[in-house]
Amino acid sequence: MEVHYREEGVAEAASSVAGRLVADGVPARLAAGDPTLWDEDAEGETEGGRPFRVPRELLAELDAVSARLRAAVEPGGEGPHVVLIATGCAAPAAEAICDTADVPLTVLDTADPGQVRRALADRPESTVVVAAADTAEGDACLRLYEELFQRAGLAPAGRVVAVANPGTPLAEHARERGYAVVPAGEGGALSAATLLPAALAGADVARLLDDAEEVAPLLSRDVGNPGLDLGAALGGAALAGRDKLLLEDRLSPIAGLPDWVEALVTAATGKQGRGILPVVGADPLPAADELVVGLDTDLGDVRVDGRLGAQFLVWEYATAVAALLLGVDPDDRPETAEQERQAAALLTLPDLPTGALALTDGPVEVYGATGAKDLRGLFAELLHAVPPDGYLAVTAYLDRLAAFDAPVLEGADFEQMTDAWMMADPATLRALLALRTDRPVTFGWGPRYLHGAGQYHKGGPRNGVFLQITGAVADDVAVPGRSRTTLGRLQLAQALGDLEALETRGRPAVRLHLTDRAAGVAHLLAAAQEV
Helix, strand or coil: CCEECCCHHHHHHHHHHHHHHHHCCCHHHHHHCCHCCCCCCCCCCCCCCCCCCCCCCHHHHHHHHHHHHHHCCCCCCCCCEEECCCCCCCHHHHHHHHHHCCCCCHHHHHCHHHHHHHHHCCCHEEEEEEEEECCCCHHHHHHHHHHHHHHHCHHHHHEEEEECCCCCHHHHHHHCCCEECCCCCCCCCCCCCCCHHHHHHHHHHHHHHHHHHHHHHHHHHHHHHHHHHHHHHHHHHCCCCEEEEEEECCCCCCCCCHHHHHHHHHHHEEECCCEEEECCCCCCCCCCCEEEECCCCCCCCEEEEHHHHHHHHHHHHHHHHHHHHHCCCCCCCHHHHHHHHHHHHHHHCCCCCCEEEEEEEECEEECCCCCCCHHCCCCHHHHHHHCCCCCEEEECCCCCHHHHHHHHHCCCCCCHHHHHHHHHCCCCHHHHHCCCCCCCCCEECCCCHHHHHHHHHCCCCCCEEEEEEEEEECCCCCCCCCCCCCCHHHHHHHHHHHHHHHHHCCCCEEEEECCCHHHHHHHHHHHHHHC
16 A cells, blocks of 8 residues: 655645654554544544554454345345445445445435335345444335335345444344344444445455555554555645545546545544545646545546555545644534434424525526526526635435436447436536536535535535535335335435525525426536536
8 A cells, every 4th residue: 555745745745744743643643543632532433533453353243144144035046135224434435345346236325215216126035234324314214125025025134234333223223123233333444334235245355354454554653654644645735725635546446435535534524614625526627725636546646556445444544634634523523413403303394494486497496595597597606606715516315326227229339328327417417517617516415425525515614605406206205104204305304404504504505406307407417518
């Protein structure tokens, strides 16, 4: 595992802050999980405050649980259909492991009715569920799978395993239902919430831990410590005003790492008006506030090389270093907890307060303060509102996989199919708007992004402009055991709670509601091309 500084200014800033950290004994203290680095009362239960060690002891327990679940669903078969119900960094970490290993995994960290319904219909007879989310959407998805299994005459106790610490609502629910429970432990990418579903899906998690174990001893060193080198580069650059982190992974053999890094860094650093904002999928621009980090590529100011297990451990350590330099506690998530409370409060109301309609442009309704007359004018208005040191954030509470269902002409080649998917994908809006500004444009799927970038948007620097997208639900799904709660209502409550949290902090935000989702996405993309 190696970190290379490829730009002189980065090297100088990193060297300066690293020297101060070494003088204070930070490398060894951080590697040992010393929570007093931030606060004498800190417990260090997540990425930033836990010991940086490799949990090899998990392998035996994961093997036993995996064998039990596999035997229950497909004795002697080809393997189970693995569904991970997760939140926070666990979801993108598990996806990165499985995508890199080229093994299938279904991740549910959403309340979108279409996405959840499609997962429920996928091979229920061979499905096993790893429940690792104590959130409203996690509870809803687990209840739906329990109902699915019961109606099909399949015992849920043989198909569901919970990853939860003792005393949590999820652990108590699992105990009452007779499910296997694996302790969640200290969190991080190398935890049961990511390793168990990856192992069930067929990834070589032992090799992943081997790769992490090779780099772990280096993290207590003052010299030759890749975590210190990367963290000093991130934190030193941010202190010098380069707080936009562009992640470049073209040609990397690792798939999906930038999405996990984005969630990790924003959740850990975005608070008290400070933070580092990763930008995924953007082309580097000659901007004074950008730092480009290449993952196994020379396209950047810093190059980070290493296998996935090592990358996980080094990035977690580096993020804690950067948070320390910025003077924030990486384990604190105040804005995330607040948004969850707001969404829960909204669900108790007879009707959700959708706000005042500002204008309608075809299948798109616009809610929020705007002087625009149509979508084209709105996009231009939002881009103009981004401050010189700011960014535009697009967030979508929709089905993040729906674009892959876009109709394609018979006989279409891969390039034609890719074009069709892009023009049916709300995430394409980020790229179209980015072409029309020299400021970073980010994109996040709700509620997934709330546990990472959502913390930054509300607690970080006050220089963001926000565009939220929601959509009408044609075929809703009732949540078993939750009176008057449907997935669609939950999804909209999460979006409105998110919007309320932004607005109460004075963040400029506009909501676009698609009265017809497919037609609305196409209309958005067409308008963005005309700005």
